[in-house]
Amino acid sequence: MSGICDGRVVAVTGAGRGLGRAHALAFAAEGARVVVNDLGVGLDGAPGAESPAEAVVAEIRAAGGEAVVHDGDIATTDGAACLVHTALEAYGRFDTLVSNAGFLRDRMLVNLDEDDWDAVIRVHLKGHFLPLRHAAAHWRAEAKAGRLPQARIVHTSSGAGLLGSVGQGNYSAAKAGIVGLTLVAAAELARYGVQVNAVAPAARTRMTERAFAQAMAAPATGFDAMAPENVSPLVVWLGSAASAGVTGRVFEAEGGRITVMEGWRPGPTADKGTRWTPAEAGERARELLAAAEGPGAVYGAS
Structure with a gap:
């Protein structure tokens, strides 16, 4: 196999199914050697009985590519560190991290309990931070040793994180946080040869079956x-x-x-030069809102 990723070593989290699987196969088709991470959990994060990562690795190898399994929990320090170690141990280098792992526990906010909040924030937001943290430490060490990498990190956000999604307060908050993390990481890690970007995909996966029920079926x-x-x-x-x-x-x-998404930027503004009264602030705020572009519609809002 040869392509634009010849010689690169890529780790993809949540790569056993859906988008992660598609990414792993596509990287391999472009010449990358791939670390396929997946815990094999259910849609809600409950332990599963199978290891879909092994099937993806087998598929890559059958097509003539190179891949290895990583079945650690990337939302733990040990699991995230092991992901980087697995790439280095198997292939002697590490070039690209694609963070994609996640699951859903959808509830309206008044029914959303603390465990469901914590679980979704953990897998999506912490599950992006920890692999980034350990990958960045490796690339910083490489840069300081005079081997400036051409390293890449691709994060997975969502339209729910950009606009909000009814019934997905935990997921929307996590995915919005991933955008903030991406911006900070891009600024902090540039000096070490690391580029950090995010994608907000829309596609048919286990996680989107209910959200996009009308559009899920593949055309004949x-x-x-x-x-x-x-x-x-x-x-x-x-x-x-x-x-x-x-x-x-x-x-x-x-x-x-x-x-290309364009995020928060200054819009209409007013400066009195001194403190507003509440009535003045409200009056001017309404004037500014009238001149501003309206926000996008929250997914699922009536």
């Missing part, structure tokens, strides 16, 4: 716009050396569409 003929494989080309490019100079950006990807 023609282009399947909801196939997870549609998202992977952008992820592979962001994870390759070919994406040099692109960092701190968020992209939406769905079907054949790629969108």
Whole structure:
């Protein structure tokens, strides 16, 4: 196999199914050696009986590629450190981290209990931070040793994190946090040769079956716009050396569409030069809102 990732070593978390599986296969098809991480848990994070990561590794090897399994919990320090160690032990280098692992525990806010909040924040947000932390430590050491890497990190956010999603307060908060983490990491790690970007994908996976029930079925003929494989080309490019100079950006990807997302920027503003009274502040706020672009609709809002 050869392609834009020839010689690179890539770790993909949550790569046993859905988007992660599609990413792992696409990286391998472009010449990368892949560390396939997956715990094999259910949609809600409960332990599963199978190891889908092994099946993905077998699929990559059958196609002539190279891959190894990592079944550690990347939302723990030991599991995240082991992910980096596995790449280095198997292939002697580590170039790209794609963080994708996650699950859902959807509830309306008044029914959302603390355990469901903590579990979703843990797998998505902590599960992005810890692999980033350990990968960055490795790349910083490489840079300080005079071996500046062409390292890449691709995070997985969501439209729920950018706009909100009814019934997914925990998931939306986690995915919004991933965007903030991406921006900080891009700024802090640039000096070590590391680029950090995020994608907000829309595709047919276990996690989106209920949210996109009307659009899930693959068409009998023609282009399947909801196939997870549609998202992977952008992820592979962001994870390759070919994406040099692109960092701190968020992209939406769905079907054949790629969108550069433009986040919070200053809009209409007013400065009195001294303190407002509450009535003045309210009056001016309404004037500014009238001149501002309205927010996007929250997913699921009536």
